[in-house]
Every structure is written in C-alpha cells, then in structure tokens.
Amino acid sequence: MPSHDVLIIGAGLAGQRAALAAADAGASVAIISKVHPVRSHSVAAAGGINAALNPEDSWESHAFDTVKGSDYLGDQDAIEVMCREAPDEILWLEHAGVTFHRNGSGHLGTRAFGGASQARTYYVADITGQAILHVLYEQLMKHHEQVDRYEEWFTTTLLQDADGGCSGCVARDIRTGRLEIFNAKSVILASGGAGQAFRPTTNALICTGDGIAQAYRVGAPLMDMEMIQYHPTTLAENGFLITEGARGEGAHLYNAQGERFMERYAPNKLELASRDVVSRAEQTEINEGRGFPDGTIALDITKVPRKRTLEALREIVNIGKDFAGVDITREPIHIKPGMHYIMGGVKTDVDGQTPIPGLYAAGEVACVSVHGGNRLGANSLLDTLIFGRRSGEHAAARARGVAMPKAPAAVLRDAQGEIDAILARDGAGRRVSEIKTELGETMNQYVAVFRDAEGLSHALEVVRRLKEEAPKAAIDDKGSVFNQDVLAAIELGYMLDVAETIVLAAQERKESRGAQFRTDFPERDDAEWLHHITVSRGDDGAPRLATAPVTITKWQPQERTY
Amino acid sequence: MAEYTLKLRRYDPQSGEAPYYEEFQVDLEPHRSVLEAILKVRGEQDGSVGIRCSCRAAICGSCGVRINGRAGLACHTHLDHAATSGVNADGRTILVEPMGNMPVIKDLIVDMDAVHWKKIQRVTPWLINKQPVPEREYVVPHENMVDVTQTMACIQCGACVSDCLSMEVDPLFVGPAASAKAYRFVGDPRDAEQYERLKDLAEDPHGIYDCTHCFNCIEACPKGVAPMSQIMRLRRVSSADHEIEDRNNGYRHEHAFVKNIRRNGLLHEADLVPDSYGGKLHPRAVPELISSLPTVVRGLQRGKMTPAKALLHQHKAPKEVKRIFDVIEGRDQRLELNLYISGTEDDESEAQA
Amino acid sequence: MKVAYWPGCVSRGFTPELHGSMAAVAPLLDIELVELDRASCCGAGVIAEHNQELADTLNARTFALAQQVEGAELMMNICSTCQGAQSECQERLDANGEYRAHVNETLAAEGLSYEKGLTNKNFLWLLVEEIGLDALRAKVRRPLTNLKVGPFYGCYIVRPTDRLGIDDEHPRDQYLHQVIEALGGTVIDYAGTYKCCGFPIITMNKEASLKQAGRHLGDAMDAEADCLVVPCPLCHLNLDLQQPVAAKVVDRELAMPVLHLPQLVGLALGLDPKQLGMSKHVVKPTSVIDWTTAVVAAPAAA
Numbered sequence A: 001m002p003s004h005d006v007l008i009i010g011a012g013l014a015g016q017r018a019a020l021a022a023a024d025a026g027a028s029v030a031i032i033s034k035v036h037p038v039r040s041h042s043v044a045a046a047g048g049i050n051a052a053l054n055p056e057d058s059w060e061s062h063a064f065d066t067v068k069g070s071d072y073l074g075d076q077d078a079i080e081v082m083c084r085e086a087p088d089e090i091l092w093l094e095h096a097g098v099t100f101h102r103n104g105s106g107h108l109g110t111r112a113f114g115g116a117s118q119a120r121t122y123y124v125a126d127i128t129g130q131a132i133l134h135v136l137y138e139q140l141m142k143h144h145e146q147v148d149r150y151e152e153w154f155t156t157t158l159l160q161d162a163d164g165g166c167s168g169c170v171a172r173d174i175r176t177g178r179l180e181i182f183n184a185k186s187v188i189l190a191s192g193g194a195g196q197a198f199r200p201t202t203n204a205l206i207c208t209g210d211g212i213a214q215a216y217r218v219g220a221p222l223m224d225m226e227m228i229q230y231h232p233t234t235l236a237e238n239g240f241l242i243t244e245g246a247r248g249e250g251a252h253l254y255n256a257q258g259e260r261f262m263e264r265y266a267p268n269k270l271e272l273a274s275r276d277v278v279s280r281a282e283q284t285e286i287n288e289g290r291g292f293p294d295g296t297i298a299l300d301i302t303k304v305p306r307k308r309t310l311e312a313l314r315e316i317v318n319i320g321k322d323f324a325g326v327d328i329t330r331e332p333i334h335i336k337p338g339m340h341y342i343m344g345g346v347k348t349d350v351d352g353q354t355p356i357p358g359l360y361a362a363g364e365v366a367c368v369s370v371h372g373g374n375r376l377g378a379n380s381l382l383d384t385l386i387f388g389r390r391s392g393e394h395a396a397a398r399a400r401g402v403a404m405p406k407a408p409a410a411v412l413r414d415a416q417g418e419i420d421a422i423l424a425r426d427g428a429g430r431r432v433s434e435i436k437t438e439l440g441e442t443m444n445q446y447v448a449v450f451r452d453a454e455g456l457s458h459a460l461e462v463v464r465r466l467k468e469e470a471p472k473a474a475i476d477d478k479g480s481v482f483n484q485d486v487l488a489a490i491e492l493g494y495m496l497d498v499a500e501t502i503v504l505a506a507q508e509r510k511e512s513r514g515a516q517f518r519t520d521f522p523e524r525d526d527a528e529w530l531h532h533i534t535v536s537r538g539d540d541g542a543p544r545l546a547t548a549p550v551t552i553t554k555w556q557p558q559e560r561t562y
Numbered sequence B: 001m002a003e004y005t006l007k008l009r010r011y012d013p014q015s016g017e018a019p020y021y022e023e024f025q026v027d028l029e030p031h032r033s034v035l036e037a038i039l040k041v042r043g044e045q046d047g048s049v050g051i052r053c054s055c056r057a058a059i060c061g062s063c064g065v066r067i068n069g070r071a072g073l074a075c076h077t078h079l080d081h082a083a084t085s086g087v088n089a090d091g092r093t094i095l096v097e098p099m100g101n102m103p104v105i106k107d108l109i110v111d112m113d114a115v116h117w118k119k120i121q122r123v124t125p126w127l128i129n130k131q132p133v134p135e136r137e138y139v140v141p142h143e144n145m146v147d148v149t150q151t152m153a154c155i156q157c158g159a160c161v162s163d164c165l166s167m168e169v170d171p172l173f174v175g176p177a178a179s180a181k182a183y184r185f186v187g188d189p190r191d192a193e194q195y196e197r198l199k200d201l202a203e204d205p206h207g208i209y210d211c212t213h214c215f216n217c218i219e220a221c222p223k224g225v226a227p228m229s230q231i232m233r234l235r236r237v238s239s240a241d242h243e244i245e246d247r248n249n250g251y252r253h254e255h256a257f258v259k260n261i262r263r264n265g266l267l268h269e270a271d272l273v274p275d276s277y278g279g280k281l282h283p284r285a286v287p288e289l290i291s292s293l294p295t296v297v298r299g300l301q302r303g304k305m306t307p308a309k310a311l312l313h314q315h316k317a318p319k320e321v322k323r324i325f326d327v328i329e330g331r332d333q334r335l336e337l338n339l340y341i342s343g344t345e346d347d348e349s350e351a352q353a
Numbered sequence C: 001m002k003v004a005y006w007p008g009c010v011s012r013g014f015t016p017e018l019h020g021s022m023a024a025v026a027p028l029l030d031i032e033l034v035e036l037d038r039a040s041c042c043g044a045g046v047i048a049e050h051n052q053e054l055a056d057t058l059n060a061r062t063f064a065l066a067q068q069v070e071g072a073e074l075m076m077n078i079c080s081t082c083q084g085a086q087s088e089c090q091e092r093l094d095a096n097g098e099y100r101a102h103v104n105e106t107l108a109a110e111g112l113s114y115e116k117g118l119t120n121k122n123f124l125w126l127l128v129e130e131i132g133l134d135a136l137r138a139k140v141r142r143p144l145t146n147l148k149v150g151p152f153y154g155c156y157i158v159r160p161t162d163r164l165g166i167d168d169e170h171p172r173d174q175y176l177h178q179v180i181e182a183l184g185g186t187v188i189d190y191a192g193t194y195k196c197c198g199f200p201i202i203t204m205n206k207e208a209s210l211k212q213a214g215r216h217l218g219d220a221m222d223a224e225a226d227c228l229v230v231p232c233p234l235c236h237l238n239l240d241l242q243q244p245v246a247a248k249v250v251d252r253e254l255a256m257p258v259l260h261l262p263q264l265v266g267l268a269l270g271l272d273p274k275q276l277g278m279s280k281h282v283v284k285p286t287s288v289i290d291w292t293t294a295v296v297a298a299p300a301a302a
Helices: A013-024 A059-069 A076-096 A128-142 A210-217 A245-249 A275-287 A306-312 A314-324 A380-399 A410-423 A432-446 A453-472 A484-508 B034-044 B079-084 B113-122 B142-152 B159-163 B165-169 B176-186 B194-203 B216-220 B227-241 B250-264 B269-277 B285-302 B307-311 B318-329 C016-029 C046-050 C052-067 C080-095 C097-108 C123-131 C133-139 C172-182 C206-222 C233-241 C243-250 C261-268 C286-294
Strands: A003-009 A029-033 A147-151 A153-160 A166-173 A179-189 A228-235 A252-254 A297-300 A333-342 A345-347 A359-361 A531-537 A543-549 B002-010 B020-028 B064-067 B070-073 B093-097 B104-106 C002-006 C032-035 C074-077 C120-122 C148-151 C227-230 C258-260
Touching (some): A013 A029, A029 A153, A059 A076, A179 A210, A179 A380, A228 A314, A245 A306, A306 A314, A432 A484, A453 A484, A484 A531, A484 A543, B002 B079, B020 B034, B064 B159, B070 B216, B113 B176, B142 B176, B165 C206, B176 B194, B194 B227, B216 B227, B227 C046, B250 B318, B285 C233, B318 C052, B318 C097, C016 C261, C046 C052, C046 C080, C052 C074, C052 C080, C080 C120, C120 C123, C123 C172, C123 C261, C133 C172, C148 C172, C172 C261, C206 C243, C227 C233, C227 C261, C233 C243
Parallel strands (some): A029 A147, B002 B093, C074 C120, C227 C258
Antiparallel strands (some): A166 A179, A228 A333, A252 A297, A531 A543
C-alpha cells in the first residue's frame, strides 16, 4: 500500500509543479495521473504566461489588470501573491530549461495579450504549455528517486479519516484493473477543469471534472461555478482553440460586413480586450445577423507578417491547414466563441488549502480565486505554477506534523463494489456517449455566453434527469485490461455533478459580471452581488448554496471598460 | 456524409485468443478524422474498442496508430485521405493498427514505457545547467532558441519509433525520438554537457550511427521535428565541432566519403570501404577487407569490377570539384539553412522582403 | 526527348550493367541522353550530413550544368539516392533567394549559375510522367507475362512525400507497380517494398545493414517473386552484390535475382539479358533468363 507525505492527483502543470516543490522540501511524494503526464491538457495551452519581469513593468500593474479582468470578483490578496511571485517563477522555469522566446538582444521577450496594460506575456512560439509541461516532466524524470509516478492510474474516490480529514485515495491501475489504496498525509487535487460537460469545447476528452466532483463529494465547497469562460476564437465545427496569441501578434476580427466591430465594443483594447468582452461582442454580432451563414466571425491573421506567423504561430498554421482547410497566412479563418475554461472550482486559500484538513487543490480544479469572473489569457499557466508550487510546499511542511494515515482494507472492497456494479449493468439503458452528448449540448445552449432564468431552469431539469439516468447507462466492455468504458461511466457521474453546481450558481447570481451575462439581469450590481457564490454538498446529499466575501486590498471596484 | 469501413486490429489479452481484424461501418463527413470515426464506433457500436486519445487536436500525442501501414496521429488524419492513399486503396476501407516496434497491450494501445520512454530516459533528458547559473535569464541568441524549438515541438507520440526501420532489425537502437530529444539539449547553449552527450551517443553501437537513413521518422512525424535530420545534426556537431572519432566507423565513413569525392569527383567504391575502417592497411580495416574478399572476388568474376576501372576512375573536371571543396571547407563557420526556421519563400511577397 | 542525363557514380563503377542497360534502352524510348560528364557525385546524403553548403553547392553545380544543355527538357537520373539527395539540396536552394545567390557566388568562377526551378526526374518518373504508360505499353515487344516482379523503391525516392512531389496527382510511390503492370508483369506484394536496403550503414553496423537486405529478399522469396526490380544502384549493391553475405546474416538460403529498372524495361522492349548486362549480377537471374527463353525466342516483329 503506497504511503506518502504528499499525494498529488493530476499531472498537468499544477500537479507536476507541486510534486517538484514538495520533493524539494524533502517530502515523500507520489503523483497519480489517469493519462501519461505529458498528455495532460496543460499541453494544449498555447499563447504564453504572464509576469511583470520587465523592469519598466510592476507586479501592481499586472495585479490591477487581473483584478479588472476578473470584473472585481477576484480575491485581491491571492492576486497580489500570484503577481508578486510571477517573475521568480519565470526565472525558475527558464533555469529548468524552458525554451522561452528571446528578443534581439538574447533576453526574454514578450508578446501582447488580452486585458494587459503592457506586454508581459512570455512564450515559446505558440506551444508554451507544451514546452513548460515537457520541461517539468524532464525534471520529474531527473527526480525519479524522490517522486513516485503512477502513470495511467484512475482515481475513483478520495478517502477520509475518522475526523473528516483527507487521508488519501483509491485508484485503479488502468492497465490491469487492479485497485489500490494510496495513503497520504496530504492530498493535492490538480486534475483540471470540466470542459467535457459542454459540447463543443476546446477541452480534451479527459477534462471531465474528476477532482471538482471528488472534492464536492467529500464536502469541500465549490466556488464561482457559474463563471465559465467562452474563448473568443474557436473553430465552429469541433471547438478547437485558435490561440489568443494570434490577436496578440496583430490579428483582427471582422463581421460578415467587413467591419472591425471591436472598435464599437472596446475602443481602446479592441481585439485584446478581456475574453468575456470579446466573446460577448462576437456573439452579439452573430445574434444580430452580422455573422457569416455558419454562425461565425472572421479572424484575419493575414495582418501579421508571414514570416512572423510561421515563426511564432506555427501551431495554428497547422491547425488551420489540418482542421479547417485554411492557410491562415493568406485568408481569414472563421471562428466563434467556444467553451474553454472554468474560473470556478474547489475553494482554496492562497496555499491551496480547502476547508477539509489535508485536502488541497491547485490549478484549474481550484478557485483561490485569482480569476474571479473572467480569466485573462496567459494567467492560467501562471496560476497553475504559483499555486501548484505553494500547495506542494505547504503540504510538505504540513506532513512534518501529521501521522501517516492507514485506510482500512474495507475501503477497497467498497470501491471494487462500485466498479462491479457498473460492470453488472444490464445494458438496457442509453449508452454513456448519448447521455454525455445530451448534457453537453444542453449546457452549450443554455449556460453559455448569454443566459436567462428560463434557459437555466430548463438546463437544470435536463441535468437532473440525466443524473437519474446515468447509473443505468449501458457499457460494453466487461474486461479489466484498459477498460475505458468503465472509466467513461465514472466520468459521466463526475460531469453531471459538476454541471448541476454550475447551473445552480448561474441561477443564483441574478446579475451580470465577468463571464456570466444574464439577459434578464444585464447590469453589474456591486451593492447586491459583490461576493462569491459557493455550492456544497449537504449531509443529505443535496447541494447547498452560500456566499463568501471577496477580499479587497488595493483596488475598489470601478466601471470596467476596454 | 460518406460511408467508411474501419478495419481495426483487435486484441484482448484476457481472451487467450490471437489478434484479429474487425470491420465497422461508419458514416461521417470526409474531412473528419480517423479518430472521430473510431470514437463514433466506440460511442455507438462497441465501447470496448481501446485507443488512447485526449486533445483531438494533434498536441497531446496520445493517439499514435498505424493507418494503412503508416504511423501517424489518428486525430490528424482525414478520412477521405486515409481511404484513398496507398496501393490497395478502395476509397472506403481504412486499416487501423497499433504502432509498431512496441508491445501491444490491447487493441490500438501499445506499451510505450517498454520502448519509447526507456530510450528517452537513456539520453539524460533534462538540462544540465551551464555554470554559473545567472541571476536572471541566460542570454541566448534568438536564432538558437528558435532552432531548439523544433525539437521542443516533439509531443512524444511515438510515431517515429513505430516506423523506425533500424529499430525493426536492431531493437536496441536508441531511436529517432530519443535522438531528437538529445539534440534538444545539444543545441541548447544553456546545457553544460554537449561533448559528453555526443560522445555517449556516437560511441554507442546502437547510437546515432545506427540510423539507416530511411526517412520513415521524418515522414511519420506530425510536428515537423524531422528526427533523422536531428540525427544528422548530432553527427555533424559530433564530428566537425568535437572531432569525436567513434568506434562504429561513423566519423571515418563520413570523412572517407568526403575525401573520396574531393579527390575523385565521383565515388570510388573500392576506396570507400577500407577508408571507412581507417585506411587500407589499418589494423581495423584488415579483418573487414579479408571478410569482404569473397564479395570482391564474385564481383570480379562477373566482370562487374575490373582492377583497372576500380583504381583508375577518371573524372572530367577534378580541379573544379576540388575548388568547391576548398572554398566551402575553408570557411570559418559552417553555413546551414534550416527551412524549419527560415521557411520557404513566397514567390510574390518575399521577393520584395 | 532530349534529357540532361546524370548517370550517378555507382552506375559507372560497381554496377556498370545499369549504365549499359540505360544506354541500350534510351533509343527505344526515343530518349536522347546528353551525359553530364563534368558533374560530381550528389553526395548520397553523406556529404550533406558533413556539410550542407558543400552538398548544396556541388549539386547546384550539377543543376547549372544541366540547365546549360541546349534543348534538354529536363534533367534525368537513374538512382533513387541521387533523386533524394538532390531533391533535398534543391529544396533548400529553391526556398531562399539569398542562399541561392550565395551558392551561385561560389559557382561563378566556373561561369556557372543555378536558376531556381530545375526539373529533376528519376527514370521511373520520366517513364510515367513524360513518356506515359500507354506509350510504354505500345512499345512492349516481349510482354512480361507470368513474370512475378517484386518492386523495391529505395527510401530516397519515396520519402519524405512532400519534398518528392508525391501527391494524388503524382502517385510517384506507386509508379514502379504501374510500370511492372504496363510491361505485362505481375506485381508481387511483399513486406519490403518501401523499406530500406540497409546500404547507408554497411560500414557502421554491417549486421543491421544486411539483416534488412536479407529480410526483404527472404520476404520476396516467400511471396514467390521471380525477381526484384530496383531504381537504385546502391540498393542493388546491398541486395545483389551482398546477397550471399546477407543470407548468412539472416540464416537462410537466398536466391532472389535483382534487376535494375532499365533492365526490366529493356527485356519488355525486346532486348536480351546479355545485352542488358544481366550476366554481371552476382545473383544469377536464372529465373528471368529461363523465362526469357521460354517465351517466344524472338520478340514479336515491330
């Protein structure tokens, strides 16, 4: 039975960074991932990572941009921590080997990004997430004696001790089907977002909200669940992401009439306004009939010099060619807003701690909150690394004062029972993929850029109906070697739990702020609504809504224009 | 919409049965990917079909498979192209098998740890910092970083390893992915052990000189990493910049060939083999020459080679050829054009640029 | 048609039967060969490995010499390796005007200059794209009926596909199949068709090199081919000259004749094995010779 000081679930940027930090602090560390670590969705992050490293820049400026970007819902103490620590993190990454872009003098170079008052986004072509993730994995390979890696292990349950603290997890070795108890003094959830609850989404198939649901199920509160980011530039058919870096390099948005419409919505920042502003602008153009017949807007990257595109936007040249049949250096590519990121998640403090002793969360799975109602581009990579590191350090320190838990073997029997129940289903129900499709289409229709009470109510009905249906969903594979069917059934349960909390929070906030826009409550109302909405599972199993205050340090809420 | 027949290689390790092929009919638009078709089959017809997949956008590297015998990413291959490529194409059938050179776990899922990752780990795949580590960032010329981005772009999908022909006959060959990873460090000015890395891979009998130069990895790679080109760069840096004369005859063969053309304008095969071992009378060459004797004799018997021709091959313009060698080898710095970095000129626009 | 003809090194060295058979076949196809006898070795990829600019310049010189041949429609080579090595150099030369100008500076002393866009085709491509399969079929005097031929392309002429202009309109990686059929032969499907003969590592890892050759020859035998046909003399060396040694490496008896492409074409056009230099092969192409004599002794009258 593996027993470690720090157990990390999820091996994207936050998880791997936490592992390295905890190992550095002398703790015994295990990291579990349901896919090989380099397949984690962090790998798809493209544009870059923000930091006020430039001497002419200041962390206060970065922090203010973030606060404003969050539509004043972000907790300013956490934002200060993140922005203050960002420059050192960039240098740590660079020393570890990340191949950050260099300017003409050989120093770190920046590009412009959305919502930023000055260029402070450090990058590697348009594969920044991949470059950092692979370098972190290189470091994990280097530290293989200090960090035990459990690659392709699926976590099914979080364990709790008699006092309600988190004491580890049960995970299944995907290759053999064998279940194992992982004891740990502290557990860090780093399992990412829940994009697959929407269809389409930019998110990978593995983004099924596992950690959010698992935390929710052991009683940890979720926060800001209504804040779902729709990224302005995604391919219409399959939801694939076209990085904000394109706009950072100078690309323009045009409607079907050839108008550069952002001049009307954000006269100063234009295409580089914050994402919610741009997405709403695009959706309005489309809804009001100025979009193209397929419901899209044109992103014109031909404005960027061709040589620069080939050097700095190579990945989207490939995406354009392979997935849209377009040469972006010669013609515009058609895009529309698409579900991309969840600002909400498991509520934590600035060290990643949840109210459950021993349970931490970092990265997209968590809500500190640094992003509030809307996340700025290139702040997510930063978020994962800063809070991944902090959680790792804090969890390692905590381990010194805590005894190693030992879960009883009965726990395994229970977990196996759940798997067996899935395998024993009679097959009469609808297939997992059908239920998932209905969930995704419903969420994308009623819980998207523009929402209203009627739509949200309908969405909640559908989600609840699907929740009833899910335990009977049919699967085909009864084997134990690499049974992806069973995992899909478990993931469906996670997605439905998460979807329910999203809809409830959206219904509760009768206001428009950040990414949440209610056509029935179109104004921001600081007097009534300047607070977070939390959702927790009550003892009776039903969701309970509450509020949490927004921490304000330096920046009083103002009107937000770009 | 169009109808496609997906012919998938199935293998259930728990059944005790041998692998078999199963056909599925699927209806999808021709520009959709093979992965979408497989997921449609999994979602609607048979949930036990095993394939690794995640991002669907050719960045995570999970869905490496062999389509019609050639390795690539399933999410990156369009149905219409897959159904019409290859000698046996019928416009509708698409053969999908697991990647090669690696043990199969189930269906289209292979054990990458056993082969791919083992070889990656073999090349010490982490930066060994050049000392002293600066307080801020290392100063690195812009072009250097762009150059290394080519190998950094590798998503570890395994397609190159799958189709590597050297690895097929020599499973111990370090392989294209690991070699590209090695170049990621050799080409990074912040790494302190360029010489050590090269010496290690040059001296290894299954190292960089074991590559049979077949281009399969370049063809298979979905990201333009061009592993074989990286192997050639490793050889170039090893032999030209560090003069590493390996035990595998790699260095000697390269120099023997170059010397041969410089002197003769055309290849004189008879000189090439012994010179690759060190010279006609070199102790290393003698056993090779002796073992080659039967082959030489056969050649002479057939009238393929005549002693006169073998030794007195004459070229019409030896001085002109030699002059080119002198000019270029006399330069202070090697000039190398990497199209990954410079791109291909556009006829209309770059003429003015 | 007139072509600027680059015969390569090995066809005039260790595989003279290739040079001879090409010379014999050309007039039958109305091809006038103007030999580029001042051109140098293409480098076979080895010179490029050593110094890219050197390989690019040597080949730019060859291209410039070809462009000087009055009335030549294109440059033709008879070696997969030359095709691949030269295409790689040409790709760089054509991609960048500044680089090309720099290379031309070196050539200037000889009064030579390479102009972007040369057409360089292997004899195999020329047969299909310039002469055409229909025209080829019409010239056949001794159809290769019942001759089972295994195609072996050679790596350098089939990969990478984009550099070699292989696409739906030019399925160059199927031309050898098409030519065999146009000549009346039967194409044998076997595992080695697009694999590597191993020649590039013959001095670095002889065992791995000949294991490859041995396996492909063995697979062809298992598929009951009468012979292989290859458009590359380097492949021919590893598959024919080294066949007895390869047999030892793979520990099985091998007896697979290997023909050069012009030899196969020549047979079908009515020439005899002796005229085509087939007696120079190490592996006696007995099956082919028997087949030739078994068919009508003299080819059908024109």
